[in-house]
Amino acid sequence: MPPTSDPPxxxxGDVFRLTRAASPQFVTPITVRVIRHRSDWSTYQGWAWIECYQLDDRGDATARRELYVMPAGMIRQTESPSPVRRKRRTPARRTSVRAEG
Known part of the structure; x- marks a missing residue:
């Protein structure tokens, strides 16, 4: 049996794509940004609890989740989606109208 390396x-702040390789629950893959790895919670060998934000296609957090996953199946994203900056609305400039007369 070849030696296996531990996942990083x-x-x-790490961003991962989660598919069925990470857990059977991810039939539809999702992207998450890790808040915390719950290493203080006991798990089976090769599994982990994480707290994370689920991200949409633009990189905005849509839900906070606690997930039970296999780190070896998590796909690290090298380029994380960054939230889209929304343009700030600037108030309309007021023009004063002088009454003639």
């Missing part, structure tokens, strides 16, 4: 540590 899960750190806050």
């Amino acid at each position: 540590p899960i750190r806050p």
Whole structure:
């Protein structure tokens, strides 16, 4: 049997694509940004609890979740989607109208 390497540590801010390789619950893959790896919670060998934000296609957080996953099946995203900056609305300029007379 070839030696297996441990997956890289899960750190806050890391972004992952979760598919069925991470857990059978991800029939439809999702992207998450890690808040915390719950290493203080006991799990089966090869599994982990994470707290994370589920991200939409633009990189905005849509839900906060606690997930039970296999870190070896998590796909690290090298380029994380960054939230889209929304343009700030500037108030309309007021023009004063002088009464003639």
